Every structure is written in C-alpha cells, then in structure tokens.
Amino acid sequence: xxxxxQTPSHQVTQMGQEVILRCVPISNHLYFYWxxxxxxxKVEFLVSFYNNEISExxxxxxxxxxxxxxxxxxxxxxxxxxxxxxxxxxxCASSPGEGLAGHTDTQYFGPGTRLTVL
Amino acid sequence: xxxxxxPDIHITVSEGASLELRCxxxxxATPYLFWYVQSPGQxxxxxxxxxxxxxxxxxxxxxxxxxxxxQSSFNLRKPSVHWSDAAEYFCxxxxxxxxxxxxxxxxxxxxxxx
Numbered sequence: 001x002x003x004x005x006q007t008p009s010h011q012v013t014q015m016g017q018e019v020i021l022r023c024v025p026i027s028n029h030l031y032f033y034w035x036x037x038x039x040x041x042k043v044e045f046l047v048s049f050y051n052n053e054i055s056e057x058x059x060x061x062x063x064x065x066x067x068x069x070x071x072x073x074x075x076x077x078x079x080x081x082x083x084x085x086x087x088x089x090x091x092c093a094s095s096p097g098e099g100l101a102g103h104t105d106t107q108y109f110g111p112g113t114r115l116t117v118l
Numbered sequence: 119x120x121x122x123x124x125p126d127i128h129i130t131v132s133e134g135a136s137l138e139l140r141c142x143x144x145x146x147a148t149p150y151l152f153w154y155v156q157s158p159g160q161x162x163x164x165x166x167x168x169x170x171x172x173x174x175x176x177x178x179x180x181x182x183x184x185x186x187x188x189q190s191s192f193n194l195r196k197p198s199v200h201w202s203d204a205a206e207y208f209c210x211x212x213x214x215x216x217x218x219x220x221x222x223x224x225x226x227x228x229x230x231x232x
Contacts, residue, residue, distance in 0.1 A: 004161075031218055043162070043208060045219035056219055091161060095218065107220060109154070111161035 002026045004110035006092050012116045013082055021077045021113045023092030030097035032075045033107060034067065036060070036088040043091065049075065050097070082117045089114050120145040122211050124223035131199050132231045139194040139226050141209030150212040151192040152220065153183055157205040165207075168192060179203070204230045 005024045013019050025032050034046040047057040049067050066078045075094075079086055093107040121144045131137055143149060150169050154162040166177025173185040183194045192209060209223040 006161075033218070035220075042224050043210075043220075043222040045221070048218050058219065093162075105218070106152075106164060106167055107218070108164065109162035111159075 004092055004094055004108055006090075006110040006113050008113060009111065010114045010116070012118065015084055015117055016081050019079050019082055019115065021079075021090050021092075021115070023075045023077070023110055024073050025075055025092065025094030026096075026108060027073070028096065029094035029108075031055075031095045031105075031107075032067075032069070033093040033095070034077045035091045035093065035109075037091065037112075038085075038088040046077075079115075082115075084117050087115055087117045120149060120211050120213060120221050122209050122221055122223035124207075124209055124226050126226045127224070128227045128229065130229040130231060133201050134198050137194075137196045137199045137203070137228070139207050139209075139228070141192045141194065141223060143190050143192065143209075143211050145190075145211060145213070148187065151183075151185060152210040152212070153177065153181070153192075153194050154208045154210060154222075155205045156208065156225075162208065165194070199228075199230055201230045201232065204228055 007022045032049040035043050037043045045058050046061045048055045064080050068076050089112045091112045092110045095105045095107045123142045125140050152167045153165040155165050156162050165181050166175050168175050168185045176182050181196050185192050206225045206227050208225045210220040212220050
C-alpha cells in the first residue's frame, strides 16, 4: 500500500538555524499538507498546498515558514530561523483531491519528523 | 470556528472488553469526521471516516463509529479490544464548505490490560 514518507525521523538543531523537513507524498495525490504536534498538545494544521501554491495556511504559518515542491516527488517545509517553541513533531500528509472542489477528502499522514531546537 | 472535544484523556480497558471513545464536535453544519490512531513512534493512521450517508461507519481493525447529529458526536467503538489496540486515538473534523484543514481533538490514550 502506498504511504507518505518523511525524512529525517529526528532532527536536532540550534536556535536560529534553518531546517528543511522532507516529505514524499503518495504519488498520485494532488494536495499536500503540513501539521505539527507540540509535545502534549493537539495536532495543528499549518499549511495546505495544491498546484504548486499554498491553498490555505494557519496563523502559525508565519514568514519563518515556507513550503516547496522542488521536483515531482518531494514536498518540503523550511523553517528559516528556528525558535525553541518550534520543537515539535511535524507531520506531512497528502490527499487525492477527489470529490468536489474545495471539499475535504481523506488525508494520509506520514510517520512524522521530530524537531528538537536547542 | 469548528472545534473537537475528546472528553477522556486516558482510558484503560481489559483485553477482550468493549471500548467506546467519545468525540464531540462544534460546527454549524455537518462536517466530515475522521478517527486516526497513533501508535508509539508511528504516524497517524486513518481508522475510518464519515462524509455522508449511513451514520454507522466501519473502519479497519474492527473499529466502527456512529455519527449522531442530534448529539454532535462521532464516538468510536470496538466490541473486543486487543492488546495491540493500545495507542492514542484522535478524532478530527474537516469543513465541507471550505478548504482542507483538519481540526483535531486532544486525543485519548488507550491502555489495554492483559
């Protein structure tokens, strides 16, 4: 069964450094997402991406964050200057884009990247 | 704004016992509803989903959930729990008339006793 993969599984960085988290969505999916889960808190939506542009983003997704689909398979989340509060598990997800335009469809999640900012 | 409440932070059941995990949502219309499971060190695996139609939905691993509009609930059930079901369970809501962000509940940690 196809699945979303993420690398690395754990990333440790110093405060102020840039990090890039990588994801390979399911190959025929059209929508891509990033969520994060701070330890002990809820899973929170960050951003959705479709047709090579951001389709929606949350308040969390400020100018320090960016997403990119650099080639036909990868989907990346970049944090330009990490803060201590960016420490979290970051989940990538993808969905087929089935059904009516703008409507939710089923999102499939990767195993996550645990980011630790020191 | 929509919200999801999972009232039980932690539930402990014996293996073979039945299970019900509660989920309540707040939204002006009927949302799309999901249950995900997260095992230690694993990602979020979809158990089941409700978009429309039959309010009792079947999922993987013997789980089912029932959408009750009058109670704004989407409780997850399993008739007989296995030790491998020990994990954290998340209810999530998507908005049919908007974009694709999911709103998650805070999760219920399930412990299964032998």
